[in-house]
Amino acid sequence: MxxxxxxxxxxxxxxxxxxxxxxxxxxxxxxxxxxxxxxxxxxxxxGEGMPGGAPPASWLGRALSVAGLTIAVLAPVIGVWVDAPRRRRMALTILTVLA
Known part of the structure; x- marks a missing residue:
């Protein structure tokens, strides 16, 4: 068997x-x-011809720093919001539209 x-x-x-x-x-x-x-x-x-005299790599570094800090601040808040009861479907819809 x-x-x-x-x-x-x-x-x-x-x-x-x-x-x-x-x-x-x-x-x-x-x-x-x-x-x-x-x-x-x-x-x-x-990045060629960016204003200010700073090299394009500097602008990219600044943009990535701002993005990383924004994610670090918003991720816990959004996580708590999404995990609240009866909000998962609404949160999924809103975050999908934003993406």
């Missing part, structure tokens, strides 16, 4: 492995694009 649980466990492991491989590849791709491709494009092409 075969054990049905062993077959589902193999399927579950295969799904977890597939997700782990996808997550690893997806994270690496986004890190490479943001770090090496997008920043070089912004500082080399788009």
């Amino acid at each position: 075969s054990n049905p649980a062993s077959g589902s466990r193999t399927t579950e492991r295969a799904g977890v492995l597939a997700w782990a491989l996808w997550d690893c590849g997806s994270t690496g791709l986004s890190a490479i694009v943001v770090t090496f491709v997008f920043s070089v494009y912004l500082t080399g092409t788009v």
Whole structure:
């Protein structure tokens, strides 16, 4: 007599492995694009002729600092708001529209 649980466990492991491989590849791709491709494009092409005498890399650093601080301040507040009872669907809708 075969054990049905062993077959589902193999399927579950295969799904977890597939997700782990996808997550690893997806994270690496986004890190490479943001770090090496997008920043070089912004500082080399788009940033030419920026006002003020500061190099484009400085402007990019300032913008990323402001974005990081904004996320650090708003993430806990939005997290509490989303976790409130009966607000999850509304929060999902609002945050999806904003994205």
